[in-house]
Amino acid sequence: MIHSNISDRFIFSDGQTRLLGVFGDPIAHSLSPKIHNLSLSKLDLNYHYLPFHVRPHQLATAVHGFKALGGVGFNATVPHKVPLLSLMDSLDPAALKIGAVNTVAIAKNGQLNGYNTDAYGFITALKEKYSETLSQKNILVLGAGGACRAVLLALLDEGADNIILANSTVTKAEELASDFNHHYPQTKITPIALDFLAIDLTHIDILVNTTSLGLHGEDNFPLSIEQLPPHALVYDIVYSANTQTPLQKLANSQGLAFIDGLGMLIHQAARAFQIWTGEEMPVALVKKHIFSK
Ligand SMILES: NC(=O)c1ccc[n+]([C@@H]2O[C@H](COP(=O)([O-])OP(=O)(O)OC[C@H]3O[C@@H](n4cnc5c(N)ncnc54)[C@H](OP(=O)(O)O)[C@@H]3O)[C@@H](O)[C@H]2O)c1
Known part of the structure; x- marks a missing residue:
């Protein structure tokens, strides 16, 4: 009560x-x-x-x-x-x-x-904690499902101009990139296959997880984020009201700025x-x- x-x-x-x-x-x-x-x-x-x-x-x-x-x-x-x-x-x-x-x-x-209203939710939660412009930032988005479409729209409408889209099923990332590149020709959206062991994070400013990894109470996130620069922001749209997601634990252990999915x-x-x-x-x-x- x-x-x-x-x-x-x-x-x-x-x-x-x-x-x-x-x-x-x-x-x-x-x-x-x-x-x-x-x-x-x-x-x-x-x-x-x-x-x-x-x-x-x-x-x-x-x-x-x-x-x-x-x-x-x-x-x-x-x-x-x-x-x-x-x-x-x-x-x-x-x-x-x-x-x-x-x-x-x-x-x-x-x-x-x-x-x-998902794109609005995503960007409003981002702006609550991140005051920098998205233009000229290297943004890596993991996933290419339904939620990813809302995240892409929000990032593009907010001025993002360089997005790498990584998905296990690479054809989905390619379709999504081609769809959004058509509507936002000034933006570079690069689709790649999501290979957790090979992906280069050294130049990434913002990492967004839109895959469902972490949704089912997994202990570990399959991507090591040690290569991310210290100024990088990690945003996991997966949420849990009771516990931290595996990606959140990783970001916290490295002292990186982090936004969870509850705000969205x-x-x-x-x-x-x-x-x-x-x-x-x-x-x-x-x-x-x-x-x-
Ligand atoms: N915070 C919020 O308000 C909010 C709003 C919407 C969604 N979400 C969360 O966002 C997540 C995704 O939702 P969605 O609707 O986009 O789901 P979806 O359409 O089913 O897409 C799932 C995505 O996760 C990827 N994936 C699943 N298992 C994977 C694995 N083991 N390794 C690598 N990639 C994997 C899929 O890759 P493939 O294409 O290769 O299968 C796909 O890109 C869910 O956890 C959902 O709870 C949060």
């Missing part, structure tokens, strides 16, 4: 309570219900945010059922972000460029409006919250109560 009026809102709903949620498979691990319900309660907004375990083959049924129930909006996580694209009536520019939807707002006339998670949620409710999420409160390790 944080505050009496907060606990009241968790317990009581009424005929005007509005529905928000998150669709995923799996979904039990999601921190989004805590983030949103805490914020809604703090601002005394009459909504509830619930987790929904939606299997891939039932996504369209779930979206239309949620709409039929009068839901206001929902988030999407793995594996629904890309399939949602084709179910939307409109897409914001970020969702279009990223090719994935993580936030849906349902208008009063039933129109399904798709957004992607909170800020992408804050943007979605603003889209649905028109209000600013109490980000400091969320950080204090949910992520204080």
